[in-house]
Amino acid sequence: MNNLTSTFRLRWPECGLSTLIRIALCSMLCFIGVVLAVTSVKAHEGASGIIKQRMEAMKSMGDYAKLVGDMFKGKASFDLDTIRMASESFIRHGQTIPMQFPDTPESREGPMTEASPAIWDDWQQFTALAEQFIRDSRQLEAVAAMLQTSETLDDTSTRNVRSAFFKAVKSCSNCHENFRLEHE
Amino acid sequence: MKIGARVAVVGVIFCVILSITAIIQLQSNKRIESLRREAWRDADLLTLVANESRGEWVARAAGCIGCHTDSENDGEMLAGGVGFDTPIGRMISPNITSDRRYGIGTWSREQLADALINGRAPNGSHYWPVLPYTAYRSMKTQDVVDLHAWLMASKPIALPDGEHNLWIPDAARHLVGLWKVLYVPAEPLPNASMPSGQYLVQNLGHCAECHAQRGITSGIANRSLTGNTQGPHGVSVPAITKTALRDWIAEDIAFYLEIGMTPDGDFAGAHMAPVIEHSTSHLEPADRAAIAEYLLSDINQ
Structure with a gap:
């Protein structure tokens, strides 16, 4: 348990701001992709x-x-x-x-x-x-x-x-x- | 007493507005006359030699045939009869064949130039701007001369003009002089250095008439081709600026103007199909390439 928290403590500072931004951007892109896919499927579903x-x-x-x-x-x-x-x-x-x-x-x-x-x-x-x-x-x-x-x-x-x-x-x-x- | 004063005030305001209108109108007419003289100065309208066969090219490029031929009802070429729904009612394009009674067979070069460039009928009255003289304003004198020769050689058709169906009295046509002050460009002279694509798009082809936004008085203050949500017959017309055409290459545009096919294999319908059929498909490949080049250039924003 102690080991685990120390690992986290060690990893968080390693994970710099740019990585966080990258993660945020990736998830945003994924979200947009999903939204686009859903709407395009809907467009076909309409007919x-x-x-x-x-x-x-x-x-x-x-x-x-x-x-x-x-x-x-x-x-x-x-x-x-x-x-x-x-x-x-x-x-x-x-x-x-x-x-x-x-x-x-x-x-x-x-x-x-x-x-x-x-x-x-x-x-x-x-x-x-x-x-x-x-x-x-x-x-x-x-x-x-x-x-x-x-x-x-x-x-x-x-x-x-x-x-x-x-x-x-x-x-x-x-x-x-x-x-x-x-x-x- | 009070009511009398009110009536007097309203009357005075009315008279003032009326005189201002009259003054602007007179100024506008003066301006148009002087501009016309200027336009003929560089190359004399009366001495240029006409090239009749080239006149058909002008008629195609300027869209004369599409608007003045009732193809839908198998009407004769140039005999008019096409309906246009405008904010003030339905207008019917007139007969422009060489028929001396019902067409324009008696028109001189000057009268044709006056109609196209100044928006003036031979009797001096203003044309409704459904005739796109705001775009033809910079028409080259040689083009007017060639077009005139070709029109005069066209098959005469004895068909009287259809009646416009407007909800405002025809006398309101006088106000078009006022409208011209706002929307007819100040410089009537064709610019020799103007690229041919720009001339074809912005002048002869009058693309902005449908592809640009109109103001409250139906005038186009800005001729950028940014599209029009309230296009002809209420149909939305797409933007054709460089940005809007970012997925199109020059060959796509030239191909579209020749057979109406978009890059994804769809085919034009509605109001662009007749433009392609009567106008752009008849131009030279070099003309379509020039149009494409202009549309994809930085000027077309």
């Missing part, structure tokens, strides 16, 4: 069911669009496989879009939704945009496939992929402009 499904589909397409975009920005090296995977994702998710926006109260007004009522008021235009998106994504897939068989990749071919990609993702903006509610 559920069909809304969560479609948000995840959009996110997945966005992730692929980002990967392809990074290539054209010179942030990543040019890779035809990524383009092929992106176009597959666009086609697959594009086909599910009409199913992911059913005209139900939950789908219309559920928590976290950014879907505009215009979707159901103008269903024909909404689905026409989705179809356009699928067509253009198929074209992107075809352009990428054609290049995959050719041996050289020159400026013209990358330009072709670029414009096919641009054409496909034009639908993203077109649809968001008319059918997505602005958050914030």
Whole structure:
């Protein structure tokens, strides 16, 4: 017992002010981390069911669009496989879009939704945009496939992929402009 | 007696306010006239040779096409009809095709310059500042000349202008002269040393109209692009200062202005999508690079 207290007495003065500050800072960072983690989990928790499904589909397409975009920005090296995977994702998710926006109260007004009522008021235009998106994504897939068989990749071919990609993702903006509610 | 005195006092105050307003108004008009002459002095508006095809570039960069084309209802290019919700009511953009009756087909170069730079209609009345002449103030004379040539060569569309739906009488337009004293920048001359990115953002592109905070009279006292919580149609518009764009590199901005994709793969909607569609996506890659350079520079705080 005596030994123990003497150890403590010895250790406390050793543990200088800077160490204390370090400990305090570390615990503060941990706390902030935990708070951030909890809130981000909550943000995902807010959406559920069909809304969560479609948000995840959009996110997945966005992730692929980002990967392809990074290539054209010179942030990543040019890779035809990524383009092929992106176009597959666009086609697959594009086909599910009409199913992911059913005209139900939950789908219309559920928590976290950014879907505009215009979707159901103008269903024909909404689905026409989705179809356009699928067509253009198929074209992107075809352009990428054609290049995959050719041996050289020159400026013209990358330009072709670029414009096919641009054409496909034009639908993203077109649809968001008319059918997505602005958050914030 | 007491009531009579009160009425007299109120009457006198009213008259004083009215005369002060009139004086400021007159001064403002004088100032605008003299500034206009100054603006034409260095490069004569009437003798410059117009480059019509370059005029389309000016129209794109200045956003003429986006605001004066009712794309939503498949309207003809430049024929107007786009609604703008303002604090004083709904305004409808006019027909600016070359139609001589319903458009601006009869306008001279000087009249176009007067509209864009001074905010004055050919009949001498003030335009509501929904036309961003506060930003066009420093427009280069050559740009006005080229734009004029391109507009005059545009397809004429015989479509009458839509009626504004305002809750204040049209006579209140006279007060715009007063407003101009506060918000039209004093120096009308384009600065030759101004970097092209700054000219595109702050003048032709008039980004501050949405990306800066407006005061109580809807004027923008400070054109820093710090965002606007009360943007068009009540939607919040983000800040695009250097600090706000810290996660963006120049290529991200140029790419966004070309196809509307943010660095994380999201796509612009709302009111930025038409800006990209009608304006920034049609500019040259060098223009978008210049805009990016300006936005990420230290001046853009």
